[in-house]
Amino acid sequence: MMNWNGILEEFEHRRNDISRSETGATASRYVRNIKHWKTFLEESREKTVWDAQTADLRAYTTQLSRDDYAPTTITTHVSAVSVFYQECAKMTDIFDMPKVPENPYEGFDKDDKKILRGDTKKSRKSQNKEGIQYLSPDEIDTLCRNVPSPIGRNELLIRLQFNTGMRVGELASIEMDEIDRQETSIYIPSFKSKSPSSRTVYYNPEYIDFLMDEYLDGYRGKNLVGKDIDTYLFPTQTNPHVTTDYINQIVKGAAESADLQSTAGSYAGGKRKLNMITSHTLRHSYAVQAIKSGINPRNLQALLGHEKLETTEIYMKMAEEDHKKAARAFTPY
Structure with missing residues (x-):
């Protein structure tokens, strides 16, 4: 056969x-x-x-x-x-x-x-020219202050996605042997991704290491005793790893608690809402902040796993809009 x-x-x-x-x-x-x-x-x-x-x-x-x-x-x-x-x-x-x-x-x-x-019934407010929502680093901090329990694990989920730009599916299924804590990198095989090839992303140790240590030595080790926790970074009591839907609910709920959430529209007869802030917003936020930090667009293309540079260049336009707003806020007196 x-x-x-x-x-x-x-x-x-x-x-x-x-x-x-x-x-x-x-x-x-x-x-x-x-x-x-x-x-x-x-x-x-x-x-x-x-x-x-x-x-x-x-x-x-x-x-x-x-x-x-x-x-x-x-x-x-x-x-x-x-x-x-x-x-x-x-x-x-x-x-x-x-x-x-x-x-x-x-x-x-x-x-x-x-x-x-x-x-879908979409509203036009709360969107930039590209129709993409993203958060500033200060808003990410606010988001993290409003995550539900377990706080350490859920804050790590949010900050790790914001710091690496991973897709939510890639974040959910991180395996322990894909993490190089000495290099502060995470390997993402292509079969876990929309990207045509495998790639490696990197996190800032000053931003992530403390949370990673607290999570691995604290909640993960103490609350998942007896579970097979050797494979995935984010296992649960009932599943090998957290689901993308779970991560989305964490982000959406934290955004609502922080009064950051807004609704872009609805579908299915109004039964389902289209939230502006979701886990994918963290990926957008990473990309915009990366441009502002001076990362070369082609390097960012590789880190995000985009097939086309044109997709990455959208974030350059968004960052430029922020620079214009900042410049126009300047007063010479």
């Missing part, structure tokens, strides 16, 4: 052959998205790709939305999943493969597709 790697390789070949307009880079993106889908199913749903149903794809889009993926990015992921099952159904006529389920996308209804189209 054809193994998983063989199926992915054939899928990529078929996407390359579909049309001349689909470049190898596009086909590779399909494959990356399918790997991301497979990981989600295994870790969050305890299923394989051959057991997936519409409810699983619906949960996947919800998770991507909670992780602050843009509607266009969510659509790209869902499209890849749909195309994968379409192609696999055709491949069964040629190869010996596992039984391919009904395409999970076929069960999507109007409400599901609203998220993919970005049909």
Whole structure:
């Protein structure tokens, strides 16, 4: 029977052959998205790709939305999943493969597709010209003063993301052997990331080391006795590591307690709010502060794991806007 790697390789070949307009880079993106889908199913749903149903794809889009993926990015992921099952159904006529389920996308209804189209009621306030929310270092301090218990662990989550710019999924799944405390660095393998390749991020020891020591020697060691805590940096009593949804709730709740939170809009008939400040805000905050600190845009591109420099350059414009505001606040008398 054809193994998983063989199926992915054939899928990529078929996407390359579909049309001349689909470049190898596009086909590779399909494959990356399918790997991301497979990981989600295994870790969050305890299923394989051959057991997936519409409810699983619906949960996947919800998770991507909670992780602050843009509607266009969510659509790209869902499209890849749909195309994968379409192609696999055709491949069964040629190869010996596992039984391919009904395409999970076929069960999507109007409400599901609203998220993919970005049909949300958005307000225009509390956004800069780029439509991106970020916090100043002082606001990060305020956020940390309002985290719920366990305070040490949750403050470390916030400051570590702000200091490294990691995506929330990368933060949640940090493994102990990926941390080099002497180099104050964290290795992020590509399979945990949206980035096409692995990368290493770095944290400031004066900013993080005390919190890291307090957490590792305190809460983590004392409250998770008997648990397998050798693998992940942030294990819990019930799961191998904290979830991205949990981190998002910590950040959103702290922002509300600190009176920093605002609502950008709502969807699903008003049942779900689009909060301005989420864990992804910390990544934006890192990027803007990095530019202000003098980090070269190309170095920042590598640290953030952006495929295109143009994505990173957005933060340069945001930093420039802050400089303009500061300059205009100057009074010569």
